[in-house]
Amino acid sequence: MHxxxxxxxxxxxxxxxxxxxxxxxxxxxxxxxxPTSTEKNFPRKHGLIFFYTKTDRYYFDESATxxxxxxxxxxxxxxxxxxxxxxxxxxxxxxxxxxxxxxxxKPSEILQIPFIQGIAGExxxxxTQKPETLIERIIRAxxxxxxxxxxxxxxxxxxxxxAEKLGRRxxxxxxxxxxxxxxxxRLLNLREEIGNKGKPLKPKPFTLYNAxxxxxKMVKDLPWDKYREFxxxxxxxxxxxxxxxxxxxxxxxxxxxxxVFNYKKHEDVILDREFIDDLHKILGDKVGYRxxxxxxxxxxxxxxxxxxxxxxxxxVLRIPYSIIDELHRKGFTHIKQPVREADVNDTIDxxxxxxxxxxxxxxxxxxxxxxxxxxxxxxxxxxxxxxxxFKSNILSxxxxxxxxxxxxxxxxxxxxxxxxxxxxxxxxxxxxxxxxEWEVRFDxxxxxxxxxxxxIDIFGNEKREVKRLGDFKERRQN
Numbered sequence: 141m142h143x144x145x146x147x148x149x150x151x152x153x154x155x156x157x158x159x160x161x162x163x164x165x166x167x168x169x170x171x172x173x174x175p176t177s178t179e180k181n182f183p184r185k186h187g188l189i190f191f192y193t194k195t196d197r198y199y200f201d202e203s204a205t206x207x208x209x210x211x212x213x214x215x216x217x218x219x220x221x222x223x224x225x226x227x228x229x230x231x232x233x234x235x236x237x238x239x240x241x242x243x244x245x246k247p248s249e250i251l252q253i254p255f256i257q258g259i260a261g262e263x264x265x266x267x268t269q270k271p272e273t274l275i276e277r278i279i280r281a282x283x284x285x286x287x288x289x290x291x292x293x294x295x296x297x298x299x300x301x302x303a304e305k306l307g308r309r310x311x312x313x314x315x316x317x318x319x320x321x322x323x324x325x326r327l328l329n330l331r332e333e334i335g336n337k338g339k340p341l342k343p344k345p346f347t348l349y350n351a352x353x354x355x356x357k358m359v360k361d362l363p364w365d366k367y368r369e370f371x372x373x374x375x376x377x378x379x380x381x382x383x384x385x386x387x388x389x390x391x392x393x394x395x396x397x398x399x400v401f402n403y404k405k406h407e408d409v410i411l412d413r414e415f416i417d418d419l420h421k422i423l424g425d426k427v428g429y430r431x432x433x434x435x436x437x438x439x440x441x442x443x444x445x446x447x448x449x450x451x452x453x454x455x456v457l458r459i460p461y462s463i464i465d466e467l468h469r470k471g472f473t474h475i476k477q478p479v480r481e482a483d484v485n486d487t488i489d490x491x492x493x494x495x496x497x498x499x500x501x502x503x504x505x506x507x508x509x510x511x512x513x514x515x516x517x518x519x520x521x522x523x524x525x526x527x528x529x530f531k532s533n534i535l536s537x538x539x540x541x542x543x544x545x546x547x548x549x550x551x552x553x554x555x556x557x558x559x560x561x562x563x564x565x566x567x568x569x570x571x572x573x574x575x576x577e578w579e580v581r582f583d584x585x586x587x588x589x590x591x592x593x594x595x596i597d598i599f600g601n602e603k604r605e606v607k608r609l610g611d612f613k614e615r616r617q618n
Contacts, residue, residue, distance in 0.1 A: 142170070142189045142270075152190050165191040169250045170274060189278070204281035206245030207252070217242040251277055262336035266296035266322050272334045275302045283308055297323030301330060304343050317596050321552060321564045324348065328563055368400050371434045375457050385426050387419070393432050401435035411456065412441035420449040427452055434459065499547070501595045501603045502529035506615035507584055521584035523612055525551075525593065527573065532597040545570070547597045551580050557592035557606060564594075584609060 143151055156164065168189040209217075217226035217240075226242040253274045256263050262272050275298050279289060285307040291299035294312035300323060303310040312323055327346065332338040362370060368390060372379050377391045377398045390400045401411055409415070411433065423431070430453050437458040446455040504526040532547040548570040555565045568580050580593075587609045595603040 141192070142187060144187065145184065148188050148190070155190060155192055159192045159194065163192050163194065165193055166249055167191070171250055171252045172255050173252075199282065199284060199287075201281050202247065203244065204277050205247045205249070206243065207248045207250075208245050209242065213246070214242070253277075261331065262298075262301075264296045264322050264326060266319070269296040270298045272298055272302050272336065275299055276306065276334050279303060279306055279308060294323060295319050297326045301326050301336070302334065304330060305332065305334065305341065315600075317600055317602070318550065318552075318567060320348065321562065321594075324561070325563050328561065364402065364404050367404075371400055371459060372398070374459070375432075375434060377432070377434075385422050385424070387422055390434075395428070396430040396432060397427055398432040398434065401433055401439065403436055403439050409439075410441050411435050411439050413447065416447045416449065416454050419454070420452065423452075425450070425452075429453065430455060432457055497533040497601050499533055499595065499597045499601050499603050500529065500531040501527070501605075503527050505607060505612045507609070507612040508615040510583075523582055523584045523587065523609075524615070525580040527551075527578040527580070527595075530595065530597070532599060532601065534597075534599050534601070545574075545578060547599070548573070549596045549598045549600075552594045552596065553580070553582070554592045555582075555586040556588040557590050559590070562592055562594065562604075584612070 141151060141155060142148070168191055170187040170189055172185060172187070214226070217228045219227050219229065221227060227239050228242075230238050230240055232238050251274060253271050256269060256271050263269070279299075279302055283289060287308050289299060289303040289308050289310045290313075291310070292313045294300065294314045296319070297312060300310045300312045304327065314320060314323070327343045330336065330341040330343055332341045369379065372391050375393065375398075377393045380391045382389050382397070384397060387399075389397045391398045403409075429451060432455045434457045440456055440458060444456075446453045448454075506524040506526065507521050508524060510520055510522045527545060527548070530545045530548045532542060550570060551568045551573065552562075552564045553566045553568075554562050556563075565586070566582065573580065587607075590606055590608050593605045593607060595605075
C-alpha cells in the first residue's frame, strides 16, 4: 500500500485493523530524487510503502530486495576465486580465518528509484503514475510466474503492464474513465523491457468489464424470468420462491422476504400507498419487521424509501435508485469523473449501481488555418470541434436540472482509430475547454484515416463519434 505523506499513516492504522498488527511486515522507503521546494520545509524525497501479509505463510523472494553494492563495498571483496566469484577474508570471534563471498547485492528496505522522466518511454501523462522499476521489485518479491496480481486502484496501469512482462496474470480496477482508457492504451503498446523499452510485446488477451453499469434498454427488454433473476442479484437477494398467506414471494434479503413487482404481468398496476395497504391486510403479522419490494422507479407513486404499517416496514428497492441508508448506512451517489487534471484521482465515496445513459451532444466540426502568425508561417490546417450542447441523461429520483455543458467531464480522442479498439491519443478536460470557448483544437494532419471522439460526462456516461477529415467543414477566419 502506497499513499503520499498526507494520508499514508491514516491508512496504515486502517490496515492494522483489517489485517491485524501482527501481519505488518515492514515499512519500505521509496527514495527518489529531483528538484523540490525547500522553502520553510525539509525537502520531501521519499514515499512510504506498507507491506502486509494475510497470514504467516506467504511467498517472498529475497533476491528482489537486493541492491547493488557501491564501489567502496566492492573493493572490500578484494579477492577472486577460480570461478570468478569475489570474496573477502575476515577473522571470526575465535580468530579463525573465514571467507565471505559477495552476493548479487545487499538486502535493503530502501528502494532508490527516480520519478519517471519527461522523455521516458513508459510515461503516460497520468497523475501519480508509478515507475515500472518500483512495481517490478514489489511483484518479483511477492509472487511467482502465473500468480494473480490485483490492483484495486490501478490508475495508469503500471501494475498490469509490469505483471504482463513478468509472466503474471492480473486484474486492474478503477472508477475513472481516463484511468481505464490509459490502461487499455498502455497494454496495447507494451514493450518487453521494464521502463517500456525494447521490442514490442503483444499482451495476452484481456477484457474490459464494467461492474455496476447496466444498459437500461436491455434491462427493460429482458424476459420476465431473466429480469427477475437480474434484479434479485442486483440487490444481493437469495432466489428462493415461497408463499406467505397465499402471496407468491421471490426470495430473501438476509432473513426478510422479498417480492419482485411484476410490472409486465400487471401493466396497469402501480405501486402506491393503497397497494401497500392491500398487501399489509393480507400479510399482517405473518412477516417480520422488514419486507422488501423490488420495483422499477417509474412504477412507484411515493417518494419514501419505506412505508411503515404496524410493526412492519415495507421497503421499496427502486431500480435504478438508492440502496437505502437503513441497509448500507449511506446513500447511493454517482462516481463522478474529473473536469480538470488536478482532480483525476479524486473519487466520491459511492455505493450502489447505475444504468448507462448516453448523453446528448451537439457539435460543429470545422477545419481552418492555424491561428497566429508563427503558425501560419508553418502552413497547415487546424481542426476545431465546437461543443454547442452537452446534456446528461442520468436517471434520478428527483429531477436534476443542469446548465448546458455543466456535466461534461472530458473529451478523449483517438486520431488513428482502427475501427475496433479505442487507443486514445489526447484528453481535453472540461475546465480547459471552458476557457477555450468550448472548442477542442488540434492539428488536422493528426487525423490518419478516421478518428474516434468520446464525450464523457461527470457520471461516466459516454457518447462516441467516428469522424474523417472530410467531415470537418471549412471555416474562414475574419
